[in-house]
Amino acid sequence: MAVAYSVGPIKQQQVDKTYRLIEAVGYNVDLQAWRDFCGMRVARTWPAPYADEVITAENPLGYVAGACIMRPVHDRICGRVLDVPVFVVVSGGDTRGASNSLLAYLMATARNKNCGFIRVLGLEPCNWPRSTDVSRRERGILIPVH
Template identity: 50%
Template sequence: MARAYSVGPIQRHQVDRAYLLVEASGYEVDLTEWREFCGAAFARQHISLYTAEIVTVENPRGHIPGLGIARAMHDHLYGQLLDVPVFLVISAGDTPGVSDALLEYLRTVARNRRCRFIRIARTDPASWPDPRGECLRPGRGMLIPVQ
């Protein structure tokens, strides 16, 4: 059965529902910190090429089974890449579909920002990004070429 997902920048009404993924994944971020993190993204007046973006995958029932945080950056070895310190998918019935939807959105973002690679970090509760989206331990993760 084909499932349709809405994928895009987090919306204000999704903040608390998206927090359920953050909490379930073991990141030590409480709801207040998560709301502040999202609030900083909403408060930005000017979106730049290097601004962190919080991305959600929403199913037709309004549940959020996927979440990512991404920002373009320059890596001394790989050049321009899309760094994804947070890539979370929790789905009882369609993990591959949710993952594919989130990854396809990230590929589009990477192409638009002229990135050669996407670097997806492993889930690491010690590596929650700061409000600018920077990972505490940059440079780790799986590299995916952008075509």
């Protein structure tokens, strides 16, 4: 069954719903820390070119089926890359649709930000996205931007 997802920056009313996804995959961040992390993004009124953004995929019933965190970075080998340290999709019936919707949004964002690649990092719950472990960043999957 094809479902149209609303994909975009996290909204205030999605913060707690999205936390359930982050919690389900085992990231070591509590609800208040997540609220604080998202609160700075929701409150931002001007674009911040190198700041983390939380993106959600919400189905027509209002359920958040997927979420990711992205930020443009400069990689010494690949040049400008859209880093995606968190990419989570939890859906009972349309994992592919939610994933494809998030990936389409990431691809459009990467083109707009002049990134040559999207790097989706492997799921390592012990490393929250603010990790400065460079070796971790090198273990991601590189997706060429077209």
